Amino acid sequence: MSIAQKIKVLIVDDQVTSRLLLGDALQQLGFTQITVAGDGEQGAKIMNQQPHHLVISDFNMPKMDGLGLLQAVRSNPATKRAAFIMLTAQGDRALVQKAAALGANNVLAKPFTIEKMRAAIEAVFGALK
């Protein structure tokens, strides 16, 4: 079993199309355990019930945004060590700094390539293959 197959990933994005595209990209990278959530609140709920190793979350979402979810994940002892990659449609320095201060592992600007996503994940988990 490859590393990618062992990692449970949670995708959090309010846009259906973005979730589909990201899920597709992750499958191409070899991930098989993928869960999706439509906003931060739902993402936090899933993480509380069933912690995932890696959270890839959009920033701009209704109910709870990506920073709120990051805070929730980091403040729960059961999930605080999960890797967290934030996605943003607007490349914004202030957001990157906030995300870094709250413990994000990486911030990727959309649209990103699959290779960029691979590099961001491998920076945390090591080579996927």
Add this chain to the structure above:
Amino acid sequence: MSADIQFRRIHVIQGEYKVTNDPEVVLSTILGSCIAACMRDPVAGVGGMNHFLLPGQGTGSGGEATRYGVHLMELLINGLLKQGARRERLEAKIIGGAKTISGFSNVGEKNAEFAHQFLSDEGIRVVGSNTGGDVGRKLEYYPVSGRARQYPLSGAETQKTVALETAPPRIVVPKPADTSIEFF
């Protein structure tokens, strides 16, 4: 007594989007094979337009072109939500995507298909659509009222527009700030 409103015109070029809640603004653009998605929230009184062209190759799911199209749609939607729109109230009009070069792969049609698929996947209501055809369009969209008017371009204007649309670089990705951070 009636007073004519002097509309302020804002031009939206390829790869851009504009959002406004100013009732005296008209968004305009010129489309060959390109598509403009016009969206508004009639309750919040805010609307906007984007303008994109996905290259002919790679418009299938998961391709770079699709990601780029999704990105421009997301920027528009995020811009609307920031100004008080609600996703479930959004309504859209899809304009453009002319088949402008005979014998060529129909890029315009693929772009229109992408836009319709995106809106259907996202559950955004399409209240108007005018795509395809042989000539380009000049489009005016009144983002607060939702009125869209289009004027057909002449054959020569269409060819000129398409030449500009397809001139390299074909994908103009808005340059994001350097957001990459690594801790490991």
